[in-house]
Amino acid sequence: MKIALVTGAYKGLGFEFCKQLSKQGYKVILTARDLKKAQKAAELLNEQELNVYPKALEVTNEKQIQEIASWTKEVFGKIDLIVNNAGINPKDYADKIKMAKAFYLNELDAKEMLDVLHVNSIAPLLVVKHFRQLLCRSEKPIVINISSWLGSVTNLTFGGHYGYIGSKNLLNVLNKSMANELKAEQIICVNVNPGWVQTDMGGAKAQFTTVASVTNMINNILSKVEISDSGNFLNYDGKVHPW
Ligand SMILES: NC(=O)c1ccc[n+]([C@@H]2O[C@H](COP(=O)([O-])OP(=O)(O)OC[C@H]3O[C@@H](n4cnc5c(N)ncnc54)[C@H](OP(=O)(O)O)[C@@H]3O)[C@@H](O)[C@H]2O)c1
16 A cells, blocks of 8 residues: 655645545545645545545644654555645735745845745755655655746746746755755655646646646656656656756
């Protein structure tokens, strides 16, 4: 039996990951910062006789990460897959003044930038830090960090948007370094561009449904990655994405 943890998972890509992974037989720990939202999302899947376990997780809260790792150790004894999916995009902030502080040069605010980096770039490493021992108990441990084409320097043809672009670019390089550190433990760590997806973040006009995007990532990446791929930034079709 394989065990997976997905962050930011009560809606969007995270929820679809939980659905597809549990349909494939994984036991899935579905996390969201609001426990009630996690419970409601898990209920929806468990109605279909899937094995989904809701937990509260604000990804910048190391104590919560640690608690879930201890619970996972007690209940399952290992983890096979971590999907670091939780993310924020300042363009979506309801507070436009706050949004501008991570978006435009004239408004740029270090604290706001650092908050975006904390969630999008640093928290994925903190999750792996606390689940490292449990990953080592898996036959084939995999960490998938949801990055973005917006983190690619090659793709950068427009200005502004510092918080999000910087955070996903940093996530890419931090993952490469983490992958190098964890190679001796055979832990596969990859960053993935899901494409432009119809979620609250991506908007209704996006190219892919969540079903299509997650199916792509599972078929082209999760089911194929090997330790030699660790550290790579991959596109949803499985090809290496330009840095
Ligand atoms: N949609 C796209 O086109 C697209 C493209 C490239 C990359 N991505 C990436 O895909 C991932 C999923 O996004 P999505 O498109 O599915 O958007 P979404 O529906 O807005 O989902 C984002 C999720 O992250 C959670 N989250 C945010 N901050 C968190 C925190 N500090 N702790 C825990 N959870 C937190 C949100 O929960 P709350 O509601 O509680 O904030 C929400 O569940 C993100 O990393 C995003 O950057 C999306």
